[in-house]
Amino acid sequence: MNAPAITIENLGKRYVIAHQGAAVHSFRDLVSGTFRRAGGRLAGRAVEDPRHEEFWALRDLDLEIGKGDVVGVVGRNGAGKSTLLKLLSRITEPTTGRIRFRGRVASLLEVGTGFHPELSGRENIFLNGAILGMGRSEIRRKFDEIVAFSEIEKFLDTPVKRYSSGMYVRLAFAVAAHLEPDILLVDEVLAVGDASFQRKCIGKMRDVADSEGRTVLFVSHNMQSVQSLCNRGVYLKGGRLVDHGDAREVTARYLADLSAVGSERIWSAEDAPGNQECRLRAVRVSGPDSANGIVSSGKEVRVDFEFHIERTPPAFCLGFDLMTSDGAVVLRSNHTDPAEPDWLRAAAGTHTWRCTIPAGLLNAGVYHVCPKIHAHEMYWIAHLDSVVQFEVVLDHGVSPFWNSADALSRPGVISPIFPWQAIPANTTP
Amino acid sequence: MSTQQPPELIIEAGRGEARYWQDLWAFRGLFYFLAWRDILVRYKQTVIGVSWALIRPLITTVVFTVVFGKLARLPSSGDSPYAITVLAALLPWMFFSQALSDCSNSLVGNANLVSKIYFPRLIVPASSVIVSLVDFLIVAVILAVMMVSYQYLPDWRVLCLPFFLVVAFVTALAAGLWFAALNVRYRDFRHIVPFVVQIGLYLSPVGFTSSVVPEQWRFLYSLNPMVGVIDGFRWSLLRGNATIQWDAFAIGILLVVLLLSTGLRYFRKVERTFADVI
Numbered sequence: 001m002n003a004p005a006i007t008i009e010n011l012g013k014r015y016v017i018a019h020q021g022a023a024v025h026s027f028r029d030l031v032s033g034t035f036r037r038a039g040g041r042l043a044g045r046a047v048e049d050p051r052h053e054e055f056w057a058l059r060d061l062d063l064e065i066g067k068g069d070v071v072g073v074v075g076r077n078g079a080g081k082s083t084l085l086k087l088l089s090r091i092t093e094p095t096t097g098r099i100r101f102r103g104r105v106a107s108l109l110e111v112g113t114g115f116h117p118e119l120s121g122r123e124n125i126f127l128n129g130a131i132l133g134m135g136r137s138e139i140r141r142k143f144d145e146i147v148a149f150s151e152i153e154k155f156l157d158t159p160v161k162r163y164s165s166g167m168y169v170r171l172a173f174a175v176a177a178h179l180e181p182d183i184l185l186v187d188e189v190l191a192v193g194d195a196s197f198q199r200k201c202i203g204k205m206r207d208v209a210d211s212e213g214r215t216v217l218f219v220s221h222n223m224q225s226v227q228s229l230c231n232r233g234v235y236l237k238g239g240r241l242v243d244h245g246d247a248r249e250v251t252a253r254y255l256a257d258l259s260a261v262g263s264e265r266i267w268s269a270e271d272a273p274g275n276q277e278c279r280l281r282a283v284r285v286s287g288p289d290s291a292n293g294i295v296s297s298g299k300e301v302r303v304d305f306e307f308h309i310e311r312t313p314p315a316f317c318l319g320f321d322l323m324t325s326d327g328a329v330v331l332r333s334n335h336t337d338p339a340e341p342d343w344l345r346a347a348a349g350t351h352t353w354r355c356t357i358p359a360g361l362l363n364a365g366v367y368h369v370c371p372k373i374h375a376h377e378m379y380w381i382a383h384l385d386s387v388v389q390f391e392v393v394l395d396h397g398v399s400p401f402w403n404s405a406d407a408l409s410r411p412g413v414i415s416p417i418f419p420w421q422a423i424p425a426n427t428t429p
Numbered sequence: 430m431s432t433q434q435p436p437e438l439i440i441e442a443g444r445g446e447a448r449y450w451q452d453l454w455a456f457r458g459l460f461y462f463l464a465w466r467d468i469l470v471r472y473k474q475t476v477i478g479v480s481w482a483l484i485r486p487l488i489t490t491v492v493f494t495v496v497f498g499k500l501a502r503l504p505s506s507g508d509s510p511y512a513i514t515v516l517a518a519l520l521p522w523m524f525f526s527q528a529l530s531d532c533s534n535s536l537v538g539n540a541n542l543v544s545k546i547y548f549p550r551l552i553v554p555a556s557s558v559i560v561s562l563v564d565f566l567i568v569a570v571i572l573a574v575m576m577v578s579y580q581y582l583p584d585w586r587v588l589c590l591p592f593f594l595v596v597a598f599v600t601a602l603a604a605g606l607w608f609a610a611l612n613v614r615y616r617d618f619r620h621i622v623p624f625v626v627q628i629g630l631y632l633s634p635v636g637f638t639s640s641v642v643p644e645q646w647r648f649l650y651s652l653n654p655m656v657g658v659i660d661g662f663r664w665s666l667l668r669g670n671a672t673i674q675w676d677a678f679a680i681g682i683l684l685v686v687l688l689l690s691t692g693l694r695y696f697r698k699v700e701r702t703f704a705d706v707i
């Protein structure tokens with residue numbers, strides 16, 4: 001009865017990376033490689049291509065996932081989370097090991113996979129449903145429900161290229177939310193889209209897991225949603241399993257490991273996070289007179305993002321999450337938060353943009369900056385965990401009580417100074 | 430809810446084989462949907478889509494008729510009008526060249542699908558060939574109209590047409606599978622395919638008839654299976670006014686079968702790494 005839903009034994013995935021900046025092989029490689037191999041074979045030895053390097057994205061993974069578990073997969077960028085999901089969803093083949101499923105599997109690695117901009121919403125529901133593995137009759141049966149969930153009835157016959165990005169994501173989620181697999185694999189997709197719709201989707205996922213005993217594997221960088229949604233956690237690091245078990249314990253361990261970043265992070269051109277449109281080159285935090293990433297709460301904190309734009313993505317949006325050391329997101333700031341005429345322009349080229357966190361806002365503690373670059377509500381360009389951190393020491397009050405030695409930290413996440421005034425007794429509020 | 434045993438699935442390193450053909454059948458719905466999507470998208474902007482499918486063969490027919498028939502004074506097939514001789518050959522050729530280039534680009538063009546979901550990858554090139562059948566039907570209608578207006582109607586031989594169409598279909602698929610798979614890893618093939626199609630047009634008897642090929646070269650020339658297909662189309666549509674070099678055509682068909690089986694094997698071999706390199 002209670003056989004595990006997924007049994008993973010000795011799972012490993014090795015990638016071959018091409019050097020010399022050549023991501024795509026050329027025809028010449030084929031020809032020269034064939035000759036070199038043939039020559040080597042004649043000489044009776046195996047030939048190593050010096051320009052290719054092997055690299056294990058996932059190694060020696062043994063894991064059992066129980067039926068009905070909702071498992072949060074956490075780990076730093078490049079830890080192998082997406083690789084694990086790709087292996088589980090059969091998109092790519094494992095190099096070693098085996099996986100055994102008990103139940104129908106569906107995966108959602110991206111919202112709106114296969115959506116075609118020229119087709120109408122209605123047509124895309126059918127197409128996307130088929131791509132996610134629903135039969136034609138199944139889609140027809142759930143069609144009205146999907147449309148109702150997506151809240152886009154009026155635009156059903158409009159080509160999706162005319163949709164706002166929010167509508168696009170809604171429709172895509174609505175289709176995915178109506179999948180009825182026994183095992184659902186989800187990669188970070190919930191992080192796009194507006195907050196109320198996200199809540200709706202998370203609610204739907206939780207219902208599915210609670211009431212119908214489905215198993216969900218959920219990759220996320222948001223520790224709060226892992227802690228609230230998942231009962232189990234899996235922590236990957238450098239392609240290996242570090243820890244698994246109770247979701248709270250696993251995320252706590254992950255967060256403890258995370259606190260080893262400095263106040264500056266610079267990427268080399270090869271591994272700068274991003275896509276062909278835009279790459280992040282560096283992130284720095286500083287204060288007017290800070291040292292080693294320690295800033296006084298009485299001074300502003302400057303967060304600088306250096307990035308390069310090759311061609312400007314649609315609805316470009318640069319921002320970051322400010323996270324406490326126990327994983328709570330204090331705030332998210334985007335360069336598009338002010339009124340539109342005041343937005344910084346993201347032309348092609350290299351830019352450094354500064355976000356200034358005002359003085360007198362943050363409480364004492366360690367804060368992490370998690371950069372997020374995206375095409376607004378459509379897709380991620382870079383979605384990073386903590387890359388830099390800074391420590392705030394409390395020192396921003398004008399009152400003598402603020403600076404007393406025992407008040408190292410106040411209760412609460414932030415510590416702004418609010419105005420206080422007395423209301424005369426005879427006036428109504 | 431149900432007490433029935435949940436389906437079991439085992440993935441093991443180096444053993445994707447066993448369920449492949451079973452999966453291909455299970456994913457046939459996706460095959461229809463992809464073909465349906467490509468057709469919809471192609472003719473969505475009806476005015477441009479359909480009229481382009483009409484204009485291209487018409488203009489090509491006019492140009493070929495003038496250049497080869499009027500200026501070079503090449504003979505047409507028996508008593509048939511030169512324009513009809515040309516269009517009867519353009520019909521399979523346009524189908525073949527479009528199917529081949531669509532098929533070759535299909536995997537790269539659907540890279541987002543390949544890297545985000547699982548399905549037997551063979552579905553993508555196979556469904557892309559189906560789309561060319563719609564254009565084929567459009568050209569066929571033009572030809573029918575032209576034949577009626579010239580009062581030159583085919584006889585019983587037209588019933589053999591499907592056979593030649595199947596050969597063209599399989600030839601496009603066989604070469605297309607190779608190119609599609611190679612294209613994923615070696616993007617240079619993107620430039621090679623249009624070139625192959627271009628050269629193929631000159632090497633195949635589209636603007637002229639294969640009777641102008643000198644007798645001693647005829648056998649070698651007819652090893653190209655598309656020569657047999659085009660001659661076959663003329664033979665079926667123009668009341669037998671064309672000769673098919675049957676011995677060479679048979680060898681050509683064998684070559685196609687060989688190309689298809691090696692193409693399938695190669696495709697299956699590299700398919701498992703598509704998502705990693707695309």
Ligand SMILES: Nc1ncnc2c1ncn2[C@@H]1O[C@H](COP(=O)(O)OP(=O)(O)OP(=O)(O)O)[C@@H](O)[C@H]1O
Binds near residue numbers: 084383
């Ligand atoms: N197709 C590929 N070819 C070569 N290397 C790859 C390929 N896909 C992933 N990798 C590498 O494998 C490692 C693990 O990648 P993966 O996408 O699984 O990380 P992740 O944990 O999902 O990270 P993120 O949090 O950024 O999504 C990375 O170093 C990545 O560069």
Ligand SMILES: [Mg+2]
Binds near residue numbers: 083
């Ligand atoms: Mg990932």
